[in-house]
Amino acid sequence: MVPSLLFEIMLIGLLGIGSQWLAWRYRMPAIVVMSITGLLVGPILGIINPEEDFGRLYSSIISVAVAIILFEGSLNLSFKELRGLGKPVFRISTVGAFIAWILGSLTAHYIAGLSWAVAFVIGGLFIVTGPTVIMPLLRQSKLKPRPAKILKWEGIIVDPIGALLAVFAFEIIAYLTSTTPDGSALLLFFAASIFAAIFGWLCGRGIGWMFETGHVPEFLKSPAVFVVVILCFTIADEIMHETGLLSVTAMGMTLANMGISSVSDMRHFKENITILLISAIFIMLTASLKMDTLLHIFNPNIIGYVLLMMFAVRPLSIFLSTIGSGLTTNEKFLVGWIAPRGIVALTVSSYFASVLTEAGYEDASILTTLTFGLVFFTVLAHGFSIGWLAKKLNLSMEGRPGSLIVGSNKFTVELAKSLIKASVPVIIVDNSWERLRIARESGVPFYHEDMLSEQTEYNLDTIPYEYLISATTSNSYNALVCTTFMPEYGRTNVFKVSPYDREYGSSKEIVSKVGGRVLFKKEAPLDDLIEKIERGFVFRQTKITEQYNYKQYLQDKDEETVFLYLIKPTGQIKFYSEEMRTVPGVGDTIVSLMPPTKEKAKIETRLEDEQ
Incomplete structure (x- = not known):
């Protein structure tokens, strides 16, 4: 065990950035190196356990970090990038997400052995990929612009959608299984989601107007944006859990499309903060896992579930949703294979594991194991294969610099x-x-x-x-x-x-x-x-x-x-x-x-x- 909490914070930062450097130096996927590092210092060697050591602060730190990461990613979503990509991105984010939800839920029920209620909650959550894992892979693989932009847009847009689908499935289940059904909870969920999107838009327009009119000095612009992001996420999340992700996504996209020069100027600073947060959060999440969780991953049902999600559910959802979208077969193959899960899946699944267990669904106790199994195997498989596959499909810009x-x-x-x-x-x-x-x-x-x-x-x-x-x-x-x-x-x-x-x-x-x-x-x-x-x-x-x-x-x-x-x-x-x-x-x-x-x-x- 480490001597103090201060020492642990230092160690997490050092290990996170050290993993990033090691990945850069030897051209390996950064998320793979970070995950392995977290497992070594956590459940394997028992040096740190951030979840226990940080106590009540742990979940709050993770949530705020995810909000900032998602905001920074959505800040790059300018609609001008969608020229020629509108149809495939829209199809994948809507039709593709719905197909992946249904197929993933069926797989969770029949293969992983989860009850229908838990299966539909986790099926909604597992449609996410997310900027925390997609962005490092895109930087590493040097994909051609078209598939790279599709994967980036999908990762950032579907991230809050997956969390909302999980919440929606839970509310539906609670409504259907209740002895005295009350539709007010469902109405509250939809109202909270609409409020979160509007509130995020208002925050984006508000901070953008203040920047344009000179109400915020240059030295305060970056701090002001971070404070408003946390405010935007917290207020929406307090009203309805997980709607905060939708709110910060709406805020980021609003600012990205206002054409404010000062937002572009601070983008690189925010990217640096995001890299630091991603590094720290991956170390914290993997180091907090229990040894029995790791051993349970090798359960045949869980392995079968992970393999079907990777080789059947994802490719099918992409191929079916992109029919007539203009994507080439090679692009469909690449996008259909690349779907690593990351921080959002890990954090939100742990929340639903406790909520569903309290609601009487005992099989929800394996959600953390199931999630980490999917995260770890997809990160490994997609992290090491994206560059090779892109070259084979002629979708890579690799060559002499x-x-x-x-x-x-x-x-x-x-x-x-x-x-x-x-x-x-x-x-x-x-x-x-x-x-x-x-x-x-x-x-x-x-x-x-x-x-x-x-x-x-x-x-x-x-x-x-x-x-x-x-x-x-x-x-x-x-x-x-x-x-x-x-x-x-x-x-x-x-x-x-x-x-x-x-x-x-x-x-x-x-x-x-x-x-x-x-x-x-x-x-x-x-x-x-x-x-x-x-x-x-x-x-x-x-x-x-x-x-x-x-x-x-x-x-x-x-x-x-x-x-x-x-x-x-x-x-x-x-x-x-x-x-x-x-x-x-x-x-x-x-x-x-x-x-x-x-x-x-x-x-x-x-x-x-x-x-």
Whole structure:
């Protein structure tokens, strides 16, 4: 046991973020690593038991965390994303959810041996996937935009629907089995659900109006949103349990579609908080499980139930609900397979386990075991298979990490051509059709729009590109682009051309201190790079071998040579900058911009041979 509650809080945070890092480092599903870590420190080794140690605070902490996670996910649900996806998303979230509820309930009754009452409650709950498990999988798998958006929308929309279906089923059961049936409870449930949706909309509109009119200062905007989210969830949840999830979803979607710039600005901060919460909550939930719960998972009935839910109920509900929706067979296969359950299923099932047991349904005692079995097996199966299956179905964007170049000019077009030659995905973005003429004539992929435009955010697929290079003639614009996209791409993957000014010996602008890394070297501004292209400089690939090492290469290179990027044997790219610490080794390929002297020497030698 840990020495204090403070130490346990520290340990949970450390284990959660440590699991995320381990998953990133070895390219494993984060939720799998977190679940295994929680089981090790909880029921297996008995180091912590958050449910017992936190006492009454445990359920409240979990509930608030789930509300914030669901809100952050719904904050990404802009209706502009639904262009071309409206029909499949609507079908899956309505018809598909209903089919999954009915089939899941039948499976729970006939296979898991649950009574009809308990089966319909758990059947409603298990239609959820949820952002806590879907978002990490989407980040890891690099799916193409269409299936990725469908899974994201389904996960966030169906999350509150599943909880409400479980509550609805419970109210119906209570009504039908009551000796003196009273329809007031059912009316209260529907009224509370409608109130929760309206209240969430009002909270979203209210906080959005305050932001737009300047009633909330910048430094208070993120704290204000979090407080309103908790208020929105708590009030709705106090009126009717689990309607709080519907309320925060409505609030998030309202804010997402109001077009408020400050909401977009704080999105990355909220994403960071969400990652921290997901990490901590998964550790807490799995560490709080009992050993007998884990052992009971291997009951044949529970294993049979889990397998049917994964291989029959989910695929059937997707295939039946998406008939005529425009989805391809491959997309149906992928969406029909990927349905990992997560935090909402675990937390809500534990609530219904106690409520149904108190109501006299003794078989409800196995709900926690049943839920964890489904959660654990789906997380493992879908976490490890999504990347492989996406590649097999040609729905993955996997490949060499691509580069998105902002600014079309002679240098960037030649740089893009060299990347294409190295089989690296590349695209040039510029808002000038005239400047893009160079890219068009060279056959380089391009996108005609301002990189900072809202239209670019919704219409340009940025998934294939892990690096961003801003190389326009405006140093201020380059710095702004890098600052804007640094949270999305990461500090080490965002570059700008040097703002160096030879007349002053350094940059005369403050932007040299702002934005991404300076590309190549400080003394290589865009004007110089373009001038080198006009003078006939060429892009040359040089492979470092045991016979021709990096030291020899440095001795042979011309003084005017500019190192551009490094291609590792794995296909990974590393752009040169003064902050780069990697030393090229055997097997690495250096791409540089070199004077055409060697090319001239080759031509002269060839001409002499021909004579």
